[in-house]
C-alpha cells in the first residue's frame with residue numbers, strides 16, 4: 001500500500017504498545033471488527049458473545065457498568081443516557097399491556113408522567129401508594145401488579161420507605177420491586193441485598209459528581225431480569241458516549257471522599273436549620289424529624305447531601321421565594337449531587353397525595369463549600385425572606 005490516500009485509513013506504522021496509565025482508556029467506536037467472517041455476530045450480550053456493535057456498549061462503557069454492578073452487588077448493569085432513561089428501560093423491559101404498576105406518591109415527577117402519558121397509552125395500568133405503606137402495600141396490589149417502584153428516599157418530601165417489608169409482600173404477590181437508589185449513590189443503601197429485583201441510579205448525581213454529565217445505570221439482581229433489560233436496551237438504542245462513561249469512571253474514584261464531606265456538611269446544616277424558629281421541620285433521612293427515619297437507621301449506612309426544609313405554617317410564598325433568592329452561595333437549579341450547593345422551592349398546594357407542606361418547602365443540595373460560609377448564607381437569607 002503506497003498511495004497516501006489509503007495510508008490515511010490503513011496505517012502501516014503504529015505507536016509502541018505497552019502504555020499503561022491510571023486513567024481508564026476511552027474506547028470509541030460504532031463499528032466493532034470481527035476476526036473472521038465466521039465469527040461475525042449480532043449479540044447484544046457483550047459479556048457472553050463478545051463485542052458486536054457500539055450501541056450495546058464499548059469497553060469503556062462496560063468498564064463503568066462492571067464497577068457499578070460490583071458496588072451494588074448485582075448480576076449485571078446497563079449504562080444508559082440519563083437517570084430517566086434508566087427508569088424507561090426498567091418499565092419498558094418489565095411491563096406489558098394489561099400489567100399494573102405501583103408508584104410511590106413521592107416518586108420523581110418525570111417517572112409519574114411516564115406512567116400517565118406513555119405507559120398508560122401502551123395499556124399499562126398504574127396507581128400510587130403512600131410511600132410509608134411498608135407491609136400495607138398489600139392493600140394497593142392488584143392481581144395484575146407486576147412492578148412496584150420504591151424511591152429510597154422519595155423525591156423532595158424525603159420519606160424513607162421500608163423496602164424489605166414491601167419486597168416481602170410484593171414477592172408473595174408475584175410482583176417485582178425496582179428501587180431508585182440515586183440518593184444513596186448505590187453505596188449507602190444495599191437495595192439488592194434488601195431484596196430489590198432491580199435498581200437504578202442517576203449517575204448524573206453523585207457518581208458524576210460535578211454537574212457536568214448525564215448518565216444512568218440499571219442493575220439486575222439475576223440473569224432473567226438482565227435478559228429482559230438487554231432485549232429492551234438493544235431495541236431502544238439507549239447507547240452512551242465513552243467520554244461520558246470515562247468521566248463517570250473518574251467520578252467514582254473520588255466519590256467516597258466527596259460523599260463523606262457532603263454528608264458531614266449536610267448533617268451539620270440540617271441540624272442547625274432544625275433549630276431555627278422559622279423552620280417547622282427538616283426532612284433529612286438521618287434526622288428523627290424525617291418520615292421513615294427509622295427505616296434509614298435500620299437499612300442505610302450513611303446519608304448524602306439532599307434534604308428539604310419546611311417553613312413554619314403561615315409563612316407566605318413570597319417569603320419562601322425571598323429566602324431562596326437571597327441565598328448567595330446556593331444556585332437555583334434542578335439536579336443535584338455535584339460540588340455546588342443548590343436550592344429549589346416546591347409547591348404542593350395542588351398535590352393531595354403529598355403531606356400538607358403547601359408552598360413552604362425548599363429542597364437543598366449541599367455541595368463542598370465551607371460549612372461556615374453556607375451556614376452564614378442560610379442565616380442571612382432567613383432574615384431577608386422573613387422580612388418580606
Ligand SMILES: Cc1ncc(COP(=O)(O)O)c(C=O)c1O
Pocket residue numbers: 082083084085108151155180182183201202203204205214215216335336
Ligand atoms: C431521584 C431521581 N431519580 C432519577 C432522576 C433522573 O436523573 P437524570 O437527571 O439523570 O435523568 C433524578 C433527577 O433529578 C432524580 O432526582
